[in-house]
Amino acid sequence: MSREFESLLADYFDGAPDAASLSRLSELLERESALRDRFRREVRMHVLFREIASEALAARHEVELAPAGYGAAALRSPAPPRRRTGWRGPQKRRAEVAMLKYVLVPLAAAAVVLLAYLLGRSNGTSRAQRPGPEPRREVVERPPAVETPSPAQAREESLPEAPSAAREPSGPVTPQAPEEPPPEPAVFDIVEETPPATAAEVEPFTPEPPASPTALVEKPEPPAVKPPSVARLAQSSGRVFVFTDAMCSDAVSEAGQDILEGQTVLAAGAASSAVVVFPDSTRIEMAGDSEARYSAADAKAVFLVKGELVATVAPQAKGRPMTVTTRHAEVQVLGTIFALRCDAASTRLRIDDGVVQFTCLAGGRRINLPAGYEAVATKGGGLAAKPFLGPNMVKDPGFEKNAQGWQVLKGRTGKPAVGPLQVHSGQAALQVPQTKCSPCVVQYAKVRGGATYEVIGWVKAGNAEAEIAIVFRKHSGIEYWGKTVIAKVKGATGWTRVHKTVTAPKSPKPQSVKIVLSCGNGPAGTGSVWFDDIYFGETIK
Amino acid sequence: MDVESDESSQEAFALALMHRSAMMAVIVAMVRDLDAAEDIFQDTMLEIVRSFDSFETDRDFLPWAKGVARNMVMRHWASGSKKLVSMDRRMLETAAEVMMADLAPDVWESERTAMRLCLQRLTDRHRELFLLRYGENLKGPSLAEKVGIKVKSLRTTLLRIRRFLRECIDARLGTAAAGGEPSHE
Numbered sequence: 001m002s003r004e005f006e007s008l009l010a011d012y013f014d015g016a017p018d019a020a021s022l023s024r025l026s027e028l029l030e031r032e033s034a035l036r037d038r039f040r041r042e043v044r045m046h047v048l049f050r051e052i053a054s055e056a057l058a059a060r061h062e063v064e065l066a067p068a069g070y071g072a073a074a075l076r077s078p079a080p081p082r083r084r085t086g087w088r089g090p091q092k093r094r095a096e097v098a099m100l101k102y103v104l105v106p107l108a109a110a111a112v113v114l115l116a117y118l119l120g121r122s123n124g125t126s127r128a129q130r131p132g133p134e135p136r137r138e139v140v141e142r143p144p145a146v147e148t149p150s151p152a153q154a155r156e157e158s159l160p161e162a163p164s165a166a167r168e169p170s171g172p173v174t175p176q177a178p179e180e181p182p183p184e185p186a187v188f189d190i191v192e193e194t195p196p197a198t199a200a201e202v203e204p205f206t207p208e209p210p211a212s213p214t215a216l217v218e219k220p221e222p223p224a225v226k227p228p229s230v231a232r233l234a235q236s237s238g239r240v241f242v243f244t245d246a247m248c249s250d251a252v253s254e255a256g257q258d259i260l261e262g263q264t265v266l267a268a269g270a271a272s273s274a275v276v277v278f279p280d281s282t283r284i285e286m287a288g289d290s291e292a293r294y295s296a297a298d299a300k301a302v303f304l305v306k307g308e309l310v311a312t313v314a315p316q317a318k319g320r321p322m323t324v325t326t327r328h329a330e331v332q333v334l335g336t337i338f339a340l341r342c343d344a345a346s347t348r349l350r351i352d353d354g355v356v357q358f359t360c361l362a363g364g365r366r367i368n369l370p371a372g373y374e375a376v377a378t379k380g381g382g383l384a385a386k387p388f389l390g391p392n393m394v395k396d397p398g399f400e401k402n403a404q405g406w407q408v409l410k411g412r413t414g415k416p417a418v419g420p421l422q423v424h425s426g427q428a429a430l431q432v433p434q435t436k437c438s439p440c441v442v443q444y445a446k447v448r449g450g451a452t453y454e455v456i457g458w459v460k461a462g463n464a465e466a467e468i469a470i471v472f473r474k475h476s477g478i479e480y481w482g483k484t485v486i487a488k489v490k491g492a493t494g495w496t497r498v499h500k501t502v503t504a505p506k507s508p509k510p511q512s513v514k515i516v517l518s519c520g521n522g523p524a525g526t527g528s529v530w531f532d533d534i535y536f537g538e539t540i541k
Numbered sequence: 542m543d544v545e546s547d548e549s550s551q552e553a554f555a556l557a558l559m560h561r562s563a564m565m566a567v568i569v570a571m572v573r574d575l576d577a578a579e580d581i582f583q584d585t586m587l588e589i590v591r592s593f594d595s596f597e598t599d600r601d602f603l604p605w606a607k608g609v610a611r612n613m614v615m616r617h618w619a620s621g622s623k624k625l626v627s628m629d630r631r632m633l634e635t636a637a638e639v640m641m642a643d644l645a646p647d648v649w650e651s652e653r654t655a656m657r658l659c660l661q662r663l664t665d666r667h668r669e670l671f672l673l674r675y676g677e678n679l680k681g682p683s684l685a686e687k688v689g690i691k692v693k694s695l696r697t698t699l700l701r702i703r704r705f706l707r708e709c710i711d712a713r714l715g716t717a718a719a720g721g722e723p724s725h726e
Contacts, residue, residue: 048649049656050579343559379558
């Protein structure tokens with residue numbers, strides 16, 4: 001790439017190109033394809049620079065972004081305390097260096113001289129031999145030449161401070177030689193380092209500068225005020241980053257990392273995902289290409305910048321609902337499960353459990369949505385809701401009628417039971433014990449080829465592995481297709497909601513589906529799993 | 542406004558927002574100044590919503606929207622806008638023509654992500670300079686005065702920052718071997 005073109009390009013965007021430069025740039029662009037590619041690249045960078053810089057500044061100043069904005073700055077909660085490590089300006093640094101040279105160093109030198117004098121006075125012989133002037137006078141006397149620094153000296157003043165060894169007074173200032181008049185405080189002599197003048201003017205480009213004493217003098221660290229931790233990155237898959245402002249950390253964040261007040265979590269790329277857990281067990285599952293900012297300053301607050309999350313919100317204190325906000329809408333919850341997806345044009349909410357209040361920010365329209373409903377809020381103020389779940393095709397989904405419609409597969413050991421001891425809702429749940437060949441409980445339902453279905457259930461594992469699965473069937477029990485696992489829950493858990501959307505095959509068309517609730521095999525009598533509130537129904541589009 | 546036209550406006554607005562960066566690129570390439578480009582972008586958005594009925598739905602939206610953006614810049618230039626007083630028609634047309642070459646949306650997204658990561662590698666001082674230059678749109682003598690260095694030094698520093706970011710993004714996206722830019726022609 002020609003240097004001429006690069007120079008013209010820099011002038012074009014950073015300077016004020018004259019007519020000849022514009023003409024030459026046009027000529028080069030018309031002539032060479034590679035230069036056109038380079039031009040496009042430069043323009044793209046400028047556009048992205050602008051977007052990211054605006055976002056960062058908005059976050060810094062807590063300014064609501066314009067509609068086109070794309071940033072965490074729209075989070076309504078206060079920004080976390082920020083470290084002030086930004087540009088403080090060479091002028092300020094120069095003032096600090098000058099302060100060191102002209103005030104602190106002379107003071108230190110004067111103190112040394114004064115100390116030497118006082119020690120000399122305390123020695124009777126020396127005092128008798130001293131005919132000279134009062135020590136105080138000696139300190140204030142200065143060589144006339146240093147009163148007006150030359151331009152060269154003035155330039156030196158702007159340079160970084162010299163190493164500490166150079167600051168030692170050069171004269172023999174010791175109490176052991178009081179007969180000699182103490183030397184003048186070497187105010188200007190201490191600057192021995194004279195780098196080239198241009199070094200102070202051209203910024204050296206150092207992406208990652210090593211720490212040095214000079215750097216410490218130039219950029220003192222303010223007292224670190226660490227924002228409080230509000231949540232924890234419980235799971236991290238792929239490229240997940242936790243950062244404070246729009247410029248994210250270079251280092252991939254790992255599970256276990258604290259998320260501080262106001263920090264943003266980015267799951268970069270479709271294959272990445274993250275799970276954030278608040279201290280009260282509220283769980284936010286972030287899908288790939290999602291970005292969300294977390295706060296708990298007053299009540300828990302999440303700002304979904306983009307992408308999709310599933311929130312399982314623990315019961316919140318009355319009057320302090322958790323809020324999840326996007327650029328289009330706000331969700332207020334006291335304890336529920338919902339999925340939220342945000343793109344440039346709209347925010348889509350789906351309620352899986354409980355009730356939430358959904359507000360469209362443009363226009364302020366507000367609705368309360370129950371489970372099984374979804375709603376969309378658009379940039380223009382549109383707000384629409386509809387059910388997304390068809391009727392439940394499962395008979396006795398909550399096992400309140402002694403598991404009517406459910407069957408136990410033959411050839412297994414152990415006996416499933418319905419009881420009230422462990423329930424998610426209602427008065428009963430299904431318990432499946434673990435054995436070396438654990439029992440399976442099944443139910444059949446009719447399906448349509450090509451249709452989409454939602455499978456939802458609540459599962460609890462007690463030292464065993466619970467599984468919900470489905471198998472599509474052709475006719476007469478022929479199972480052309482393998483088992484589709486909806487979810488597995490293992491270990492000792494509380495009630496866990498599982499949910500999966502499945503599509504029935506188109507060809508050959510299945511006629512029914514087998515819903516399978518089972519326990520993993522293991523030593524008998526050591527574990528059990530429980531199932532409750534099973535749902536299988538068609539997705540309403 | 543009836544329901545149908547309201548929905549049409551919303552769709553136009555949503556589409557324009559989706560392609561904001563690509564449209565801004567056309568305007569920035571022609572106008573050079575970032576503040577002026579954003580002003581013209583707002584006008585472009587209005588024009589897109591206003592004339593969305595003339596957009597044929599079987600065509601791609603982005604080329605049409607870019608055309609609207611280009612026309613909007615030309616309209617500002619023809620009206621003697623101060624923002625474009627230093628530009629000549631040939632350069633405007635060349636810049637527009639160069640930027641009309643399409644880019645897949647994922648180029649923007651991947652470059653944006655990579656750039657945000659690369660920016661973290663700048664020193665605090667250079668990052669602040671970056672914010673002043675591109676966030677507050679300071680440049681030339683005013684920026685040089687603000688940061689206390691000479692204009693020439695500022696230009697050198699900005700060049701180095703941009704080169705560093707370009708190389709960093711290339712390295713992250715694995716496009717360095719291909720010269721950092723897939724050809725569109």
